[in-house]
Amino acid sequence: MENMFGKITTLDKVMDLFHDGMTLMFGGFGGVGTPPDLIDGILEKGIRNLTLIGNDTGFPHIGIGKIVSNERAIKVIASHIGSNPIAGKLMHEGKMEVEFSPQGILAERIRAGGVGLPGILSDIGIDNEIVTKNKQKFTLKGKDYLIESALTADISIVYGKKADEYGNLIYDKSARNTNPLVAMAGEVTIAEVEEIVPLGMLNPEEIITPGVFVDYVIPTKGVNWKWAWE
Template sequence: MNNKFGKITTLEHVLRFFQDGMTLMFGGFGGVGSPPTIIAGILEKGVRNLTLIGNDTGFPDIGIGKLVSRGRAVKVIASHIGSNPFAGKMMHEGSLEVEFSPQGILAERIRAGGVGLPGILSDIGFDNEVVTKGKPMISLNGKEYVVETALTAEVSIVFAKKADEFGNLIYDKSARNTNPLVAMAGKITIVEAEEIVPLGSLDPEEIITPGVFVDYVIPSKGVNWKWAWE
């Protein structure tokens, strides 16, 4: 969306990118750092049959857990689901496919997707049939490794403390979590920001995610982005 405010737009404008059956990657750790306004918009639109990629399944009414507990996902790729009992129940019932990936491996798979690598090599669990089932194995320098495929998504959704017109991002403490990696790995990356400031307002040394990875920025609910210029 080309306008004098760069990549800043509205929730209504970005909702067109969310469709049934899509792959959606999200930032957040137990709900902290997940974009609430975007998630609420996806719910309201009624998008279903999602494949979700992120650290966890949040809580039933917090973060990405709102989508999971309302049956909007058919598959989740995550490091754990224990904080959302609905996810465990649906997994055992067979209505939700869950692919578990250790937290560090999951982060590296997302990072690999963001930088254009096809996968990573891991020596974690290479001697465990449950871990290696269906995965390629290779030998390198006399050691065996499991090939863990990279992860990307049609859309990545990210939550930031501050964003400028170009999409440069700053995160708030632990809300940073997986957001910088997720921002890199989406074909389209949509950011929800608590505060939107004019270009040049952010200290370059504080910027964590460069705007080159960001396609759109929307204000978090209750924030009028025009106020940043007043």
């Protein structure tokens, strides 16, 4: 069947989009829901000096943690890094900057970026110097808030259960986590998926990320999308 929208492609072809010094946003929670082949492709290409935006830094050898552990990131914006001791080590040695954002606020900053808002107001962590570092305050109706800037990225990478030709995505249970928000906030969004089906084969009520947010779809290892049509 024809790849009518031109979105279905291969890992090798999308790797041309990645470059040193870029901002990369990733879906996933502790590695679950982070696209493994895209992570490995970035490592194999030798991409460096990345700014990473996502929920956490995974584990040393799982998810985005592989990129962190190989010292390919110069900055991380995340809710925590505790599951990856290498991330903490790099932060304390001054080799990687870490901007902490409370998990809900981080998700909302990503969502704001995805819908075109410049930022949000929040009082979460307003008394915590780790959270307030380098952030402006705003007073509204006598109450102080932090101005939390929206987050976007050069490329967003997400991991889905199924996609169709247009890039409509369905996620697998908890692997959904931050992926729908991340998919909205990239200048380019690449989805790595376990199964690719023809247009019209997904139940519209089950689609979580509309294909309008997705630029490219690649099959994860073990999936031959040419056979997936049958």
